[in-house]
Amino acid sequence: MGANGSTRRVSFTKDNQERVTVLQGMRLSENLVSRMKDLPQPLSKSSSSVSAEPDQQGGDSVTLKHSGTEEQLYRRYEKEKAMVKEELSKLAEQEQVVAIADLKEHVISAGEQQNKQLNADYYRLASAQFNEEATIADTRVKMRNYEPLCANLQSQILNCYQENPQLTLKCSTFAKEYRRCIREAQMLLVNHG
Structure with missing residues (x-):
């Protein structure tokens, strides 16, 4: 996913009991969820404002208006965003490795089945040819009863x-x-x- 330039945005919130709620369905690692729990609580609405505006590429980006704590939060947000992107990239690579392994196993299994079928066909053909030649040999070589001479x-x-x-x-x-x-x-x- 990350290799071809596609990105996904993840929204999350924390409730009073410090539980992280994912608003947009993504599978996140336990490590990432624990880091999200460590984020500082958002400032009150009167001291900071967060607005969602479309960025130049057509996606949504979050713009923080205030410096200091908001800037630290923004840097942390960017860092976490990079980690999420990395996690998604690793998951995509793992899924690709599993898919390739499954494909190899399927190809090997199909090859073994084909070899078994070819061997069985060859055995049937060889047996039929042997029986045919044995019948021909029996008709050519007749059993002879000899009486001793003199x-x-x-x-x-x-x-x-x-x-x-x-x-x-x-x-x-x-x-x-x-x-x-x-x-x-x-x-x-x-x-x-």
Whole structure:
């Protein structure tokens, strides 16, 4: 408020019990109210006069007609007016700081919400793509059931070796026939594969 050149005028009075009454609605600090209570009582109307006249800028200003005590009062009035202006300026700065902090918090919160939404969308898209590729892979790679090649010869060789652990040459005919069977199966796979 004080930074852009605007001013506010505050009127106040004191009653018999030294209570300060603000005539124009402003929020004043306790420090300022206590200083206002310390102001000397106004002089009787016969010894001084106070008139409100428009100043050159169009506002109201108080002109005191008498010197001495009135001059001290006027200086004190100007000092208090400057303090009020300073208080209002501080309040405006504090409100601005709070507003900026609230705005930052709102922006951060909105950014976090947007990131969460983007992450959720990305997860859904990645899951859908994975499931689609897995389905395609399942159709391309078929489960194959293989039967062992030359299974009967394989079992005959095994039985022969178990029956003749010291005479393995007795099983050589089975081993030759097993190798021939395997070669024939390989040839079939190469030619028909």
